[in-house]
Amino acid sequence: MGSTADRLLKALSEVIADRGSLDRAEMERLIARHAGSFGAYMILRLLLTAKTAGLEAFDNMFSFAFAKAEYLAPALHPADPVLSIGCGFGQVETWLAGRGHPVTGVDTSPEMLAVARNLARSEGANADNPSFVEVAGTALPFAGGSFGSVLYLSSLHEMADRRASLAEAGRVLIAGGMVLAGEDETTWSRVPLEQEIGEAGFSLRSEQLLPKIFNHGQASPYVVREYVRTEVEPGWA
């Protein structure tokens, strides 16, 4: 086990000693399985929000970080460029790029993007696909009509100005392009995302209920909603 995992184990044992409710042996198995790919930061960030053990869903959260790309891929046209806003550690983006989709991930966190670039490299990705850009999802440095789809995976709810970002998503999408928004069910019910996406000019086309993940201190299914731009005829607005 590398030094990242050693540091993680030490920090984690402090969390466990403090909380007393997590099963150490199970946590160590989870770490052994996942620390190499994810490092200490994300595991501790999630653990610190834990109110219940929910270990199966916690495990899903990590396996699923890559696996959810498999659920998304059938909705994507293989040749259409994909933009992921709030890409975080870039697992889905790396997975999609590895299957030939041209992918750009943007995020405001340089730490997240550094992990994403390392991950893509360690997974053998091309130097330019996926590409990762440090920029806010509210002011995208891309021309109008540059992307076939925009992903917001567990990111839309974190944005301070969601309306500005959704307007940008509409601008950079081609006509008939789509937004795929994925959040755990508790987030969909807590934050008025559906209303805001609708007000930004997108209509719901389909939704998928995926396995449960652990997030924000609880376990709930991951729900991906697919939206298309509602076309407005020029001159009608």
Ligand SMILES: C[S@@+](CC[C@H](N)C(=O)[O-])C[C@H]1O[C@@H](n2cnc3c(N)ncnc32)[C@H](O)[C@@H]1O
């Ligand atoms: C919970 S993480 C989700 C990461 C990844 N998409 C996933 O599914 O695991 C949310 C991400 O959104 C990013 N984020 C928050 N506000 C943002 C903004 N205004 N513009 C771009 N990224 C933002 C955060 O830095 C973080 O990496």
